[in-house]
Amino acid sequence: MRLLDSKDQSETDPIMKAKTIEDREIDLKQDILNGLKMRVLGLVLMPGEVGYEESRTVWNAMIDRKPALVVRCLGVADVIASVQFAREHNLLLCIKGGGHNIAGLATADGALMLDMSLMRGVWVDKKKRIAHAQAGCLLADVDRETQVDGLATVLGFVSQTGIAGLTLGGGFGYLTRRWGWTTDNVVGMDVVTADARIVHASNDENADLFWGLRGGGGNFGIVTGIDYKLYPVGPEVIGGIVAWPASEAPKVLELYRKLAKEAPPELTLVFFMRPAPPAPWLPKDMHGKPIVAMLACYSGDLVEGEKAVAPIKSFGKPIGDVLVRRPYTQLQLLLDGTQPKGRRYYWKSEYLSSIEQALGEKVIEHSAKIRSPHSAVILFQIEGALNELNEDHSPVGNRDARYVLNIGGSWDKADEDSEHIEWARGAWTDMRPFSTGGTYINFLTEDEGPERIEAALGNGLKQLAEVKAKWDPENVFRTNRNIKPV
Numbered sequence: 390m391r392l393l394d395s396k397d398q399s400e401t402d403p404i405m406k407a408k409t410i411e412d413r414e415i416d417l418k419q420d421i422l423n424g425l426k427m428r429v430l431g432l433v434l435m436p437g438e439v440g441y442e443e444s445r446t447v448w449n450a451m452i453d454r455k456p457a458l459v460v461r462c463l464g465v466a467d468v469i470a471s472v473q474f475a476r477e478h479n480l481l482l483c484i485k486g487g488g489h490n491i492a493g494l495a496t497a498d499g500a501l502m503l504d505m506s507l508m509r510g511v512w513v514d515k516k517k518r519i520a521h522a523q524a525g526c527l528l529a530d531v532d533r534e535t536q537v538d539g540l541a542t543v544l545g546f547v548s549q550t551g552i553a554g555l556t557l558g559g560g561f562g563y564l565t566r567r568w569g570w571t572t573d574n575v576v577g578m579d580v581v582t583a584d585a586r587i588v589h590a591s592n593d594e595n596a597d598l599f600w601g602l603r604g605g606g607g608n609f610g611i612v613t614g615i616d617y618k619l620y621p622v623g624p625e626v627i628g629g630i631v632a633w634p635a636s637e638a639p640k641v642l643e644l645y646r647k648l649a650k651e652a653p654p655e656l657t658l659v660f661f662m663r664p665a666p667p668a669p670w671l672p673k674d675m676h677g678k679p680i681v682a683m684l685a686c687y688s689g690d691l692v693e694g695e696k697a698v699a700p701i702k703s704f705g706k707p708i709g710d711v712l713v714r715r716p717y718t719q720l721q722l723l724l725d726g727t728q729p730k731g732r733r734y735y736w737k738s739e740y741l742s743s744i745e746q747a748l749g750e751k752v753i754e755h756s757a758k759i760r761s762p763h764s765a766v767i768l769f770q771i772e773g774a775l776n777e778l779n780e781d782h783s784p785v786g787n788r789d790a791r792y793v794l795n796i797g798g799s800w801d802k803a804d805e806d807s808e809h810i811e812w813a814r815g816a817w818t819d820m821r822p823f824s825t826g827g828t829y830i831n832f833l834t835e836d837e838g839p840e841r842i843e844a845a846l847g848n849g850l851k852q853l854a855e856v857k858a859k860w861d862p863e864n865v866f867r868t869n870r871n872i873k874p875v
């Protein structure tokens with residue numbers, strides 16, 4: 390994509406190059422661009438214009454793509470007008486929610502990008518316990534509004550993540566053990582389809598589309614709003630982290646395995662190993678040194694919660710302990726600083742059905758080989774409600790998953806890419822035999838191919854291809870984990 394010289398241009402002179410959905414390069418002319426500007430209320434941005442860089446960049450600095458145009462949508466009408474425009478000119482479309490997808494699926498060279506980040510409204514129906522959230526919301530937006538009424542839905546661990554990508558791919562977090570995947574808690578979605586219509590998808594309306602959206606990603610349309618079931622949570626929970634020196638890892642891992650096995654659904658436990666970040670609650674002389682830690686959230690009765698986390702707090706000699714009563718909205722922010730936009734990231738991930746002793750030993754072994762101050766190996770506990778639904782309840786499936794292993798490479802400099810990627814791949818190769826065979830679609834990196842999509846969506850793929858054929862037969866929505874229409 391290239392911006393052409395704007396001197397002495399007539400309305401019909403080409404002003405920029407863009408890509409078609411067949412990956413051909415075409416010229417876009419001033420009169421065409423003016424046509425788009427007349428049709429949308431939100432800003433239309435070209436390379437070089439204020440705001441373009443902010444829109445086109447995503448969380449992972451490994452991704453550096455340049456859409457031809459960005460529309461910062463202000464509402465459903467802008468989304469419809471943009472889809473119509475893209476269809477009329479056969480333009481490649483990409484859709485950016487929170488921009489957190491590690492593979493950079495929100496952006497594409499030469500595409501027309503719909504940036505949803507100005508659509509961040511949340512409406513809570515306290516009586517019905519439903520929140521309607523616009524698709525540009527970040528997790529923090531939804532938690533903040535629902536917590537006004539002491540309610541919450543199942544969202545993820547980092548508040549700056551987009552709700553749309555997370556929900557469309559499955560979603561898990563502090564409340565998954567009680568209520569399942571995020572997508573198990575969606576009761577409806579508003580969607581702009583490939584033929585630029587707005588439709589509602591739920592169990593009662595367009596049920597096939599609703600099924601596909603709950604794990605099949607952005608393959609079927611552009612989601613403009615999501616309705617979530619809400620549950621009483623907080624406003625205070627017991628949440629936070631306890632950390633020890635990495636030399637204690639074998640004992641802490643043993644404790645983790647025991648506590649996780651006995652934990653009630655209200656308690657979610659996460660085990661991780663990494664170099665200590667320069668956090669004020671960790672002693673300065675430990676910063677950069679390897680640590681082992683447990684992150685916990687007890688979202689039920691606070692007195693019971695204090696009892697449940699007591700064995701963690703009293704274990705050995707922690708070097709830091711911020712596992713306390715705190716607002717749920719504050720817990721949601723706790724990890725944000727460790728995952729800033731603009732670093733380089735490469736992850737490898739698998740679902741596990743248990744934490745075997747031998748797997749634990751490998752976690753410790755590969756954590757000791759971390760060479761970046763930001764990388765980590767993490768075990769998320771997710772078992773509970775999600776295991777109780779049938780595999781075909783939604784395409785997110787993986788109802789045998791009880792833990793998520795994430796080998797999270799994270800570093801600053803481009804010339805270190807190969808070193809940290811090699812570390813993550815090496816650890817993954819060694820730990821992969823412990824996998825259920827399934828993996829989380831939202832954690833797949835740019836270099837993971839069709840066999841990994843199959844590992845993530847498994848048996849659902851055939852039905853997803855049928856839903857795709859009905860709702861997007863020309864594969865207009867292809868900048869995603871693409872499912873070809875059958």
Ligand SMILES: Cc1cc2nc3c(=O)[nH]c(=O)nc-3n(C[C@H](O)[C@H](O)[C@H](O)COP(=O)(O)OP(=O)(O)OC[C@H]3O[C@@H](n4cnc5c(N)ncnc54)[C@H](O)[C@@H]3O)c2cc1C
Pocket residue numbers: 447448483484485486487488489490491493494495505524525544545546547550551552553554555556557558559560561562606607608610611612613728831832868869870
């Ligand atoms: C720091 C960090 C922490 C994370 N923690 C968790 C976690 O705790 N739990 C969890 O489940 N996942 C987690 N994830 C993974 C997360 O679910 C994915 O990265 C997800 O894709 C993020 O959604 P997004 O809207 O920010 O993505 P984007 O990058 O904006 O988009 C991802 C995909 O979704 C599509 N899309 C976005 N919006 C729409 C829309 N409105 N309509 C149709 N398609 C759309 C995009 O086109 C793209 O294909 C985390 C990711 C990061 C980077």
